[in-house]
Amino acid sequence: MLEIKDLYAGFDGTEIIKGISLSVKKGEIHAVMGPNGSGKSTLAKILSGHPAYEAMSGEILFDGKNLLDMDAEERSLAGIFMGFQYPVEVPGVNNAEFLRMAHNARRIKAGEEEIDPLDFDDLLSEKMNTLGMEKKYKERNLNDGFSGGEKKKNEILQMAILEPQLSILDETDSGLDIDALRVVSEGVNKLRNENNALILITHYQRLLDYINPDFVHVLSGGKIVKSGDKSLALELESQGYDWVTTVN
């Protein structure tokens, strides 16, 4: 589904990612871990198409297509979802209305008719029930005045509505208390299936207590310095990142 080949990338001319290769297949969950400044968020930004970040060399293929040639809108419509570390607040844009617009953009791309507002309301209610979310999320403006936990829940709600093939969740666990972490993780688990894939970018192991990854990659100095299964995350938790960076 996703092939990252020897990617060098950065911000404002500074190279932060220094040769990453990663292959993600349908049904897989990959956790990308690493200390501060290792390049985790830069990788997320590059995958989402943020205009301030640039790939210096290498390539990223999504379903065989060159992802780096696509802008953020095209990537979303192709089936990629980016769950932000700090979802922005957009006052004045109603959450439900925005979700309907995003859902319709995908339908139009697929050559389908726009969804009837009432049908969408039913769909939204259903997804919110699945995620155990309160009705207030419909009426409020997009992330406006939301707490950190509410913003992350709202990201997962968007993910549920857009049904992406590949989701990249950047530090979704940051700023969450234990209860919110559980709700968000349960939401993510419910959305899993054999046709989609997930990249979890996280600093701490605790998210992986709730979401079980197939692969764990450790990023350091802009490179993947170690890959393994879930046990690698537990090892990191007990020994710290120094263990990996020293070993390598």
Add this chain to the structure above:
Amino acid sequence: MSDTLVESTAESAFLDLHKKLLEQGTSSFSELQQLSLQRFEMLGFPHSKHEMYTYLNTKELVESAFTISCRSEKVSEDFVVSHIYPGCENHCLVFVDGILNYDLSRLKGVSANLTPIAEAVSVDKELKKHLTETADNENDVFAALSAAFCGEGLVFKLADKEKISEPVQVLFVSTGGNHAMYTPRLVWQLGKLSELKVIAKFVGVEGGYFVNGIQDWLLAEGAGVSFTQVQADNFDSWHFSKTRVQLKKNSRFHSSNASFGTQLTRHHYDVRLQEEGAELKLNGVSVLDGREQVHNFIRIHHEAPQCVSHQYFKNVINDHARSSFDGTVIVAEGAQLTSSDQLINNLMLSNEGHADNKPNLMIFADDVKCTHGATIGQIDEEQWFYLQTRGLSARTAKELLTRSFAKSIIETIEFPEVVKDLNGTLLKKLEIHNV
């Protein structure tokens, strides 16, 4: 401030016109007109550095040779009906070319509230005194000009405790096409504990006119007003308005203004919170494109303790459009426990647009809470990117953000039909012109 005494050709032309009008009658109201004319002569048209006109160029306006019409042109009923909001069909005052048209108006239940100013001042000495003082102290030359030429001004009076629950709409139609100046004038006189909701809308049939109106709001103790204005004149017209508000004890005046802009639109508010507990809310939004302009000039006088005023203005500026905000809150000595805030946000969508802001506070009391702020910015790049990561095109995302910026003011309007109208017309401008 009144520093231009040289009479220009344009001023002479207006003075000649006025002489002709005065020959037609000498009512009490004509005394007020005479006073206003004297103020006009004294003030003179502003030069480019005049304090009240720093951000707008009135040269083309004052050099235009306007005619004054003593009667209104015909306007089709269909045109009028298309601008009456649902729910206001029974209470609508239709002014055509500045003069109330009784045939087109629907005054069910409110006709007794209406009196021509000339008649009202002949029986109400207090009102006469107030209007005389106002005319004598007028410092805005265009308001003086309007008052000097106002033919049939009206007083809309509510008795003590009188409440009109349905909104009253005032439709100001300018027929245009003849380079005329129209000078509608209304005095709203609210008795103690009375309540009124008013929607005023300005529209034009053809352009080329100058609508230069005045509204006075006199609120007695405990009176409440909700006032919404929609300025939707033709682009090639000029729109000047002066709104004077006088608030007594515990009265409240909530006002929202939505402006489409013209080649030169200027709103001048002069509000006096005269007794304790008075409350003012003044909101405004404009969506401007092409070479449209909207300028707000606001003076809020806190003259008594424990009064509250809120001002919140937003402008969307595209292409070569211009806006300005010159607002001062003056807290008088002794007006303790005043609470006042003022915020102006401008969203610039082009490099050629222009926005000037001059928020100002003058505080002569020591126990007050006053804030002011002004921003001029562009579309937030992170918000824009965020929406695109959800599959919205760059254009749709930008349009959504722009609409949301303006909507935060539009949604404060308490009349759903006006909100619906503005969503479909004012905000539609953003789509038409490919934001």
